[in-house]
Amino acid sequence: MKAAHKILLVILPVLAMLFGSGCTDPNAIIDQNTAIENHNWSYSNRIKNSVKIDDASIPYNLYINLRVTGDYRYSNIFVLIRKSGPHLQGVTRYEVKLANPDGEWLGQGSGNLYSYQVPFLTDFKFPAKGTYTFEMEQNMRDNPLREVNDVGLRVEKAN
Numbered sequence: 001m002k003a004a005h006k007i008l009l010v011i012l013p014v015l016a017m018l019f020g021s022g023c024t025d026p027n028a029i030i031d032q033n034t035a036i037e038n039h040n041w042s043y044s045n046r047i048k049n050s051v052k053i054d055d056a057s058i059p060y061n062l063y064i065n066l067r068v069t070g071d072y073r074y075s076n077i078f079v080l081i082r083k084s085g086p087h088l089q090g091v092t093r094y095e096v097k098l099a100n101p102d103g104e105w106l107g108q109g110s111g112n113l114y115s116y117q118v119p120f121l122t123d124f125k126f127p128a129k130g131t132y133t134f135e136m137e138q139n140m141r142d143n144p145l146r147e148v149n150d151v152g153l154r155v156e157k158a159n
Contacts, residue, residue, distance in 0.1 A: 033065050033152030040144035047136040049153040059123040065152035066116040072147040075099040078139040085132030094120050113149055123158050
């Protein structure tokens with residue numbers, strides 16, 4: 001029994017390293033999520049992500065990461081995204097559809113959570129090398145907006 005225990009102590013860390021390293025996406029520049037305290041996203045709680053772009057000659061895809069609970073009241077969410085960085089400024093309002101009219105969630109479900117990764121800029125070329133900041137703000141009538149679990153940003157090299 002002790003020999004089996006020792007073998008497990010050696011094998012488990014090796015397996016964890018193999019699985020952990022096999023899950024990284026070489027195209028992802030950033031894929032971060034920020035938990036929303038008490039699942040209540042207020043206007044003042046802007047989610048900020050910064051990304052360093054080393055190659056402005058290639059296109060990128062940018063995504064809104066979002067997770068809501070099954071108790072979220074609406075079939076969509078509006079998000080304001082403020083963009084800033086070298087030669088880039090602006091605010092754009094995006095709608096993310098979360099459910100069909102019949103109430104069926106469109107995201108990937110796990111328990112009572114539904115995950116979404118929705119593109120908001122595809123084949124986008126940054127104007128120059130440098131650090132860019134994306135700030136996300138919920139833009140619904142409810143303040144705070146209840147049952148939003150976390151919000152984030154993914155930036156990847158376009159294929």
